[in-house]
Amino acid sequence: MSIDDLLERAAELKSELVAFGQGPRFARRLDTVLFEAADDDGFLDEGTAILAMDYFMLQRRLSDGRTVLERFVAGRRPPLSDDEREMLLGWxxxxxxxxxxxxxxxxxxxxxxxxxxxxxxxxxxxxxxxxxxxxxxxxxxxxxxxxxxxxxxxxxxxxxxxxxxxxxxxxxxxxxxxxxTHPELLRRNPAMLQKAWEIQAEHRADFIDQVGTDLIVLPPQEAQDTLREHYRRQRERALANLDTKTTKRKAKASPPPEQLRLREDMLTADTIGLIYDEVEGLNHYRDFGRLDALFADPTLARDRTRLTQLREYLDDDSVSPLAIRWLVQRHPDNADRVFRTLLRKPGFSWARDGEDLLRRRKKTHFDREPLPSISTVGERLAELLQ
Missing domain, CATH: 2.40.50.140 (Nucleic acid-binding proteins)
Structure with missing residues (x-):
């Protein structure tokens, strides 16, 4: 089919899809999406409403894991041709x-x-x-x-x-x-993605040079100071690579790393673990030292607060499996004892059951494509930002 024919057919099928998605079977779910798209006063302009409905039909997962688009393609009568199905699912x-x-x-x-x-x-x-x-x-x-x-x-x-x-x-x-906020957007450009990996590796090497290791456990204020120094070093390196005095002056006008401040719940922690992983980049974990001590001495499991914290690490989807893997890696001989007490399973073996446990408790982390935590910008965007 020619481009004109494809566009004409796409318009016809998109119209059918919109009517299908606005039908009574999806009314409650669509209302929820539109409510979420409205501003704080409940106002929703036409353009925002159209975009919200488009997202709902093409990307929002329903209770069965399918999108409205997939349901339309599967249930459309008369059935779509293979070519039409391929076109629509590509959306x-x-x-x-x-x-x-x-x-x-x-x-x-x-x-x-x-x-x-x-x-x-x-x-x-x-x-x-x-x-x-x-x-x-x-x-x-x-x-x-x-x-x-x-x-x-x-x-x-x-x-x-x-x-x-x-x-x-x-x-x-x-x-x-x-x-x-979304470094995964680089995945379409392999060159930019590769550059981001290279920059992250440079930053990690600099962090290790700064603190002497890729994992360090510190009191909150020292952790904050360490992060500030790390980002100050990266900022100075970036400024040194800029071409013009005007560009450097504008860059220096941005908020300096000295203004970086950890969240209040982090600042009130007992300790903070800073981990610069090769893949996941630089992360920080609340009260990591308490759990590190637990894995170093499993008899501390008598303190139920430590087990409660480990359970929170395990159940909280915002905590990467990385943190637990590092605890096990640092104290491999004690991992079985700790998890047997936590899970009340005398036969638990980390070597046999550990990864399955993480996959069950932290499924979303395993569904994600590994991506650098650092983003790069293209030449044109860099020009516009300057």
């Missing part, structure tokens, strides 16, 4: 981007995603008039999906928000913030 691959408009090419527009530093050829199922609000050199924030896996074409989904050239710093800041 799960949503890119939410901050784009700079490069130029128009026929009915398509070339959009440079400032987040992953890649250029996408994007169409609208409304044709060229779907891009009436944008011009070359302006910016767009929105969502795109593959038109069909057999092409390199992409299609706008939901709606988009255009911005003038004068909004470049606002858009650049938004793109940088997305990269900071």
């Amino acid at each position: 799960h691959d949503v890119i939410e981007g901050c784009f700079e408009v490069r130029r128009f090419d026929g009915d398509a527009v070339l959009l440079h995603n400032l987040i992953d530093d890649l250029v996408y050829r994007v169409y609208s199922n409304m044709g060229r008039k779907g891009f009436a609000k944008i011009r070359a050199g302006t910016f767009v924030v929105g969502r795109i999906v593959p038109l069909h896996p057999a092409t390199d074409a992409w299609m706008v989904t939901g709606t988009y928000t255009p911005y003038p050239k004068s909004a470049r710093r606002q858009i650049a800041a938004a793109a940088a913030q997305q990269l900071t």
Whole structure:
């Protein structure tokens, strides 16, 4: 099928999908999504509502683990052709981007995603008039999906928000913030992802040079000071690599590492464990020293508070399996005794049962693709940030 034919068919099927997703069987779930998208006063503008519904249909997992899109594809009558099924299921691959408009090419527009530093050829199922609000050199924030896996074409989904050239710093800041909070967005650009791994390795080596090890247990204030010094060193290194005095002056105007402050619950802890892992990067763990002492001397399990804390480490999804693995690695001969007491299972063996335990209690961590904790920015985004 030609691009025009694919766009026409995509428009027809998207209309059917929207009607299906707005049906009574999904009404309660859709209401929840729209409520979550509203502002603090309960107001929801049309554009935000459209994006929320698009997310609901393409990405939100229902109670059976499927999306509305998957249910539509499976239940549509008459059944979809294999080619149509392939096209629709490809819409799960949503890119939410901050784009700079490069130029128009026929009915398509070339959009440079400032987040992953890649250029996408994007169409609208409304044709060229779907891009009436944008011009070359302006910016767009929105969502795109593959038109069909057999092409390199992409299609706008939901709606988009255009911005003038004068909004470049606002858009650049938004793109940088997305990269900071979601480093997985780099996965589309292998070169940027590899660079992020390299930078993380450099930072880890510098941390080890600073403190002498990749795991250190400190009182809260010392842990905070150690983190501040680490980030100060990285900031100085970054400034040294910048090209111009103007750029350095602007960078120095940003909040310095000296303002870094741990959360109050961290500052009131007995100790904090700082671990710079090769994969997961730099993490800090509350009261790590108490658990380290427990694994060093399992008789301390008589203090039920230590077992309670270990159970919290095990059950809290925000705590990576890394912390528990490090405790076991530091005291391998005592791991069985500690977990037998915690789980009340006399036959527990960490060598045999440990990974299964972590997979059951921390499933989401095993479902994630390993990614660096550090993000890199492309050349164009770096220019806009400067």
